[in-house]
Amino acid sequence: MLLEAINKARYRKHLNYVIGACVVALTGGSLGVAQCLIALFPDPDGSHFHWNLLGVIVTSLMVAMVLLKVRRHSYMYEVVYVWDLKQALNKITRKMTKLKTAAEQGNVDAMLAIQFSYTASKQLWELDDNLITMDDLATWQAHLDTLLKQYNVTVDIKEYNAVLLKQF
Template sequence: MKLIDVNKARYRRHLNRVIAACIVSLALGSLGISQSLIALFPDPSGSHFHWNLLGVIVTSIAIGLTLKHFRGHSFMTEVVYVWELKKVLNRINRKMTKLQKAAEQGNVDAMNAIQYSYAGSRLLWQLDDNTIMMDELTVNQAQLDALAAKHNVTLSAENYKEELLNNF
């Protein structure tokens, strides 16, 4: 997955709308379904937990299917890109300990995977205004750059491919 520049204002606006639509849909859908089921099948004991739970489950599935259906819509471009980037970075982070050990031994693929992780994290944190972690990222990037210089390696996030993680 290539790292691309994302229009921050458009991303934030569209993400906020998607989140708001999901929240409203979940509230209205689950209440509507559960209240309909309670009206159709009242429980003399007054416990309607199972109908409420069913309403939430059915509405959650409907929201998930709707999001999946509209993934390719131009409105969702930035939002889906960031979701996919987070999945890729999560996969790298789960293997980070092995990647760092391999990078210390001079493994170029491991260093490029870490470089991609740092570049992707920087992009995400800038989109989310998470400046707290940027100082730590700068320190980690400097350590990686020193390691790359030690092993005479030129790092680029462009060199990362997801298949590389299968080796770790």
């Protein structure tokens, strides 16, 4: 995955709209489906939990299908980019202990994956206004910079590919 410059204002606007639309669709759809099922199959005991649950499940599946369908629309570009970025970071985070151990031993691929993670995390946290851990990130980056200098290695995050994580 290549990191791209994202317009923060546009991203936040589109994300808020997508979240709002999903909330409205889930609420309205769940109630609508449940009410239709209750009208078609009334329960004399008055317990309609299973119909309400089915309404939530059916509507959730419909919303997921719509999101997958509109995923490639230009309006969704920034939102999908951040979703994909979070998935890429999760893959790296699951292997971070092994990556750090390998980086300490001079493994260039490990250093590349860590550098990508730090750069992508910075971008993500700035987009989401999550600046609390930026000081920690600066410390981690300084340690990585020390390792890069110690092993006389330069990494270019444009060369990062998730496939290299398989070795860890």
